[in-house]
Amino acid sequence: MGRIVGGIGLSHVPSVGPVVDRNRTQEPAWKPLFDAYIPVREWLAKIKPDVAIVVYNDHVADFSFDKYPTFALGVAESYAIGDEGFGTRPLPTVAGDVELSTHLAESLVYEHEFDLTICQELAVEHGFLVPMNLCFPHAGNSWPVRAIPLQVNVIQHPLPTARRCYRLGQAIRSAVEAFSGDARVVVMGTGGMSHQLQGKRFGFMNESFDQWFMDQLESDPESLAGITHQKIMQDAGAEAVELIMWLTMRGAAHGKRVHRHYYAPMTTGMGLITFSDS
Template sequence: MANIVTGIGTSHVPSVGAVIDNGKEQDPYWKPLFDGYQPARDWIQDNMPDVAIVVYNDHASAFGLNLIPTFTLGVAEEFPPADEGYGPRKVPTAVGDPDLAWHLAESLILDEFDMTIANEMSVDHGCTVPLSIMFDKPEQWPCKIIPLCVNVIQYPPPTGKRCFDLGKAIRKAVEAYDKDIKVAIFGTGGMSHQLQGERAGLVNAEFDQSFLDRLTTDPVGLTKIPHVEYMREAGSEGIELVMWLIMRGAMGDDASETYKFYHVPASNTGAGLIVLEDGSQK
């Protein structure tokens, strides 16, 4: 059967993509961040999945205020990089896995999660930057990609508990798939940042680092954080952290931390990265 073997939690700061695309990783401002990414990049090369489910939020590229699905699952053959106003990133088109994606859609909907099914969808920096963080600049992404887009832009977003429970349902679905493949799941977004208003530029390193620690020590406790606490402690865009809980729910109770890294500043945010492994695989 298929197994979820790896969970990746990472920020998806758009400027990180621009730095990679323009070869500026060793510039003094960015070098500490990319030095911190390197151990995770080295690790994934030795533990490459066959498929990555990437949980992220769209930034008005594929969706807008005219259509706001809470959870969207991409089932297409491929997902091109979106034009976010300055041309698409020059990164590979994400090759999908329609067989697994449709299996997930059926299982999740019958498990009473109301998924929107996307037969055609471009993916913006929310999806492509995490791939670049882990896989650098390959000619093609080294595994198939299933995008899972979550609304954290327009209130109300899903709760942390709903996201965690969706992760558990994804794990159940993957384990019922009849092909022997290794699956990774990415939870992306955050960490603390606010892009507008009087608190623009807010970074709460204490909150961010506590969240990273609790992904292994107290994931159920994280599911109880209300929306208002994310916004108060981590800024208006800190709500993106609920997407990391989909990843954590999919990893099961015995997941363990393999690598963790946190850096401030990355543009106007706190940047975090964590690698979890399924306990049965160690």
């Protein structure tokens, strides 16, 4: 039987990747962020997930503005490291879980009526890799967990609603619990928090909104699922709409908060919250 053992909401700021690759994690500007993940890694070592479902958005590496699915699920044996224009990062290929991801695809489409794009091949980029880097140390040619990429459209309007994303998380939980094999699953909702990367509000951040969002995610996620795209973008910047992917995580992961951290040194509110499933 499959089991959700935890959930993580976290930002996927692209500059984290080069900082890791160049061994700059202990520089003053970055140390508070990376130090916050030390207890998270210790917690993950205790709960021992063997699969991570990573909910993220493709930044036009696999898809384009002309062809962008609402939800896309990877069902491949492995996932290559994508090139975002600066060469591929020196990271191991990501092992998939064909059996569980195929079960998820069938359950989400047939039983829960989510119309997914099913992907036999994906090249994962910073939206996926930064969360993996922060949470899972890798040695040699492998990661410590298998992974299933789940892409959500937060790029090309119309976007799925926050409630639809929350319901997707609930459906994922149901599907995992119906899985006949053994799987200890952690669900990662990525993106945000407050930020805007263009226009007159470039560099906009709103810590009070970010803290409120994490408060609600912990105490009343069902109510938070009613938030509109317009509310998020007005209060937290255009790209903060990525936060609807945290609701997918919370729909799947129940239980109490374990960790919480917030750091906003530059252009993006970098949030972190974890839940240990009861």
